[in-house]
Amino acid sequence: MNFDLQQHIETQINQILLTDATYKWTSVGGGSINNAYKLSSGEQNYFVKTNTISVFENGFKEEVLGLEFLNKNEALVPKIIAEGRFKNAIYLVLDWIETGNKTTVFWNNFAEQLANLHQHKNHQFGLDYSNFMGQLPQKNTFFDDFTEFFIENRLKPQVVLAFNNGLLQKKHLQQFQHLYKQLPSIFPKEKPCAVHGDLWSGNFMNTIQQKAVLIDPAVYYGHREVDLAMSTLFGGFSYQFYQAYNEIYPLAIGFDNRKEFYNLYPLLIHLNLFGSSYLSSITRIISYF
Known part of the structure; x- marks a missing residue:
């Protein structure tokens, strides 16, 4: 220092x-x-x-x-x-947040806290300013449709950046173009809600009062499933958390089959920040169709 x-x-x-x-x-x-x-x-x-x-x-x-x-x-x-x-x-x-143990009480509380955050709705997907995911700029231009928002503000900017940096090839661009046509039938329709935007295990803290304190956000009004999907990407969340969340605010059937498509965005972010070790996960997902 x-x-x-x-x-x-x-x-x-x-x-x-x-x-x-x-x-x-x-x-x-x-x-x-x-x-x-x-x-x-x-x-x-x-x-x-x-x-x-x-x-x-x-x-x-x-x-x-x-x-x-x-x-x-x-x-x-x-x-x-x-x-x-x-x-x-x-x-x-x-x-400074003093941390405690991640008990069943904590995971139940965290699920309730996240469900409560997701109950705060907006009339459009987006935000009135841009922010960051990691150290990369994150566009939040408003859209009425989540799929359009996700393609234009999340996937396309990262795909272009990765291609320009030699991390994606033309065949990958073609696969993404095909995927864009499939996404409207994959994502369930829901009202825009407040999301953390970068909800992995390093971005929350468990207090000694058994509550979750959220840090390092990449917020906007989005689809609540982006937070749930991101939480599965690197692990660190208890099964009790997902069970409790689904009891409080049930997800549409088929979330486990959709979560990888939401996670293309953080995977592309990691590809652009940290290199080609994330490419295999991306190509596996975009090769589904």
């Missing part, structure tokens, strides 16, 4: 919270993109993530907006303490 940046962040926190505290910095895991720290002063702890404007030119503003979106739609998120830029560095300070 750059000393000047460290001093700047500490000053900002103290000014916002009207304190003159001194802090201890400890490096912690923060994913593959950002640097992350635990900032401690007595019994008070904060989570700090930093990066550079070369990665996120708007700083962490879209993440703050995403957390505010989730909070507005009654999801639990960390309290936002500070967000800003210092020279070429950007930072975000959140309340």
Whole structure:
């Protein structure tokens, strides 16, 4: 951690919270993109993530907006303490979340919390601003139809990027074109609802009160099945979670057969960010038809 940046962040926190505290910095895991720290002063702890404007030119503003979106739609998120830029560095300070064990009570609560988030509806699919999935821009242009939204805002931009970077070939483009024609018959019709947008096991925290706190969102008003599908992609969710969710807010029959088509989007994101190791999963899905 750059000393000047460290001093700047500490000053900002103290000014916002009207304190003159001194802090201890400890490096912690923060994913593959950002640097992350635990900032401690007595019994008070904060989570700090930093990066550079070369990665996120708007700083962490879209993440703050995403957390505010989730909070507005009654999801639990960390309290936002500070967000800003210092020279070429950007930072975000959140309340530290003390974690507990993932018990059956936790999974039942999480299912109820997610179902509640998905009950918040909108008249169109999309959002009135763009944001990010990982470090890649995510378009949220409004559409009345989810399939059209998914093709134009999710699949096509990532397919074009992957093709331009030599990660997809012309035969893959042809397969995607064929898939686009099939998707209207695959996705069930539902009203647009608030979604987290990047719901894998690294993007929630289990509190000692057995509640789920959502972090690192890629929010918009979408199809609720995108969150459920994403949660299956890398594992880490209990069977109890899916059972409880389906009891509270039942999914249309056939979700297990549809989830891979939703997951083409995060797989394409990973292809573009991390390379060709994700190509086999993509080609398997687009070869169904």
